Amino acid sequence: MNRLITTFKNIFAIDELRGRILNTLLFITAFRLGSAIVLPGVDPNKLNLNPQGLLGLLDTFLGGAFSKASIFALGIMPYISASIAIQLLTLALPYFQKMQKEGESGRKRLNQITRVLTIGVTAVQAITYIRTTIPQEALLIDRGLFTISSLFILTAGTIFCMWLGERITDKGIGNGISMIIMIGIVSRLPGAIYGEALSRGTGGSLLFVLELVGLFFVIMGAVVLTQAVRRIPIQYAKQVIGNKVVGGQRQYLPLKLNAAGVMPIIFAQALMFIPTYVAGLFAEKSDFAASVQNAFQSYTTWQYNLLFSLLIIIFTFFYTAISVNPVQIADDMKRSGGFIPGVKPGLQTSEYIGTVLDRITLPGAVMLAIVAILPAIANLLGMTSGFAQFFGGTSLLIMVGVVLDTLQQVESYLLMRRYEGLMKSGRVQGRANSETVAA
Known part of the structure; x- marks a missing residue:
């Protein structure tokens, strides 16, 4: 304290x-x-x-x-x-x-x-x-x-x-x-917590406390998903400039586990009305279409969440592919005199970065899909819909990302004035400084 x-x-x-x-x-x-x-x-x-x-x-x-x-x-x-x-x-x-x-x-x-x-x-x-x-x-x-x-x-x-x-x-x-x-x-968070507390009543105080503890661990998991990176070592060649020898340092290229952020969830959410709309056109003539319409009208059904998860995984790969360009990264490294130890500059470097990116994108996409369907699971467990929304999805990821970015800026001011940082265990890393190679 x-x-x-x-x-x-x-x-x-x-x-x-x-x-x-x-x-x-x-x-x-x-x-x-x-x-x-x-x-x-x-x-x-x-x-x-x-x-x-x-x-x-x-x-x-x-x-x-x-x-x-x-x-x-x-x-x-x-x-x-x-x-x-x-x-x-x-x-x-x-x-x-x-x-x-x-x-x-x-x-x-x-x-x-x-x-x-x-x-x-x-x-x-x-x-x-x-x-x-x-x-x-x-x-x-x-x-x-x-x-x-x-x-x-x-x-x-x-x-x-x-x-x-x-x-x-x-x-x-x-x-x-x-x-x-x-x-x-x-x-909306205070009202959601208050509404959940009223729904539990005096007899459900212990269950309400357990829900708050569960929310805490879900937030910690979202922090891990936001912060997790795969660091690729980069060695810079030594150069003689005037009478000084510069370079020769080893830095790291951080590839984020979830490079797509919240965009896959937003894109997938935007398409989830299509099954209900299409099935509604044939619901009166087909029992199968009527069943599809009923299955996708609620976000808590297993059919809805299965399709939602698959769309998130697909959009995660798509958005990562268009936002992270291994060829451009390899060219920038080559121009600045950097190389990955054991990998030739140029084409092989871009292929290596692309391979690493593909390997970490799949678990990142699966974790993102799990976070996205957590509100539905929380709702099925008896929580109010308003409180359940804070157990995952876009809302949680945006809150975590913005708070981390803000804390990073506050800590930078503290360190510039020679104060201690916000945490003893290490620097606060926001989304911005984990996407670029440290200078």
Whole structure:
């Protein structure tokens, strides 16, 4: 306890770090206040939205703003969609690849294109949200007038959320976009714990404590999955520059066990409505189609979770293949005078890295699939659906990743000021510093 108090004193003794933490809290407060403001022309007492599937996941990311018809109902998600689209275009089109290699100027142009695309994505999603989600009985004004006004308000709300994320990154602590998503998820945790405690009653106190202990170990497992890396040794050749001999050092190339992050779960979740939709078209004429529709309507059935797991494994390999390029890594190593001991530079190095990556991606994909279906298992064990969502899936992985990144930045400030780090056992490793070779 004394060490914890000392660490907090050290954190707030650094003027810059203290200012960044206070700025982050201020921006987060603005986001949460905006999430509670309902769109003009909507009667919140007549809203009875209970989004399921992908929409339910979106509502979790936004801290309930989606189901409340808030001015931040779309939140930062259109910007995430636009960023993913630009990332895929960067991998597929030479024009975007060239722009990415132009350094800071190229990144600024890509960011500008992403912002413009975000406005277009937001407009399309806003119209869809207004038309399909807000019921007529909840409107206090004409539907046409409400559609036009809400289109501008939702677009402005998304732009404001995007601005808040950028301000958190520049003036606060942590990655702003990820921080906003995490806050939306965490905002539901106290209510979920309270609801679970009420459902257990006084006679189920021991069982509730065991559930909290289980949640703790699940979080520790998610930390292991996020942090685990396979380190490949890299030897740098000695070079004579002037009168000095540089190089000759051994560094490590860390390949993450889960290089794809949460994207496979998001992609798989987006496709899980297809079996229910297709089977529903033939449900009246076919008993088999009706049974398929019933099996995939609930996320707790074994059929749903089996297909969900297979899609996650497939998307993990796919996303890892497009995000980690062994050929480019081998070329960069060759240009910097590095080589893997016992492996020839060039083609053999890229093949070696690709082989190692394939071997660690399979167990990583299986572990990611297990984490994704843990909420369904928790729900089958009798936990409330709100509390069960925190036992795995995208929500847990995002929370763990953002917290680790934030702690890494805090520790870097402490170490620069010659304070002790956050942990005696070693440095806190976020997602960022485990994806690059240490300098």
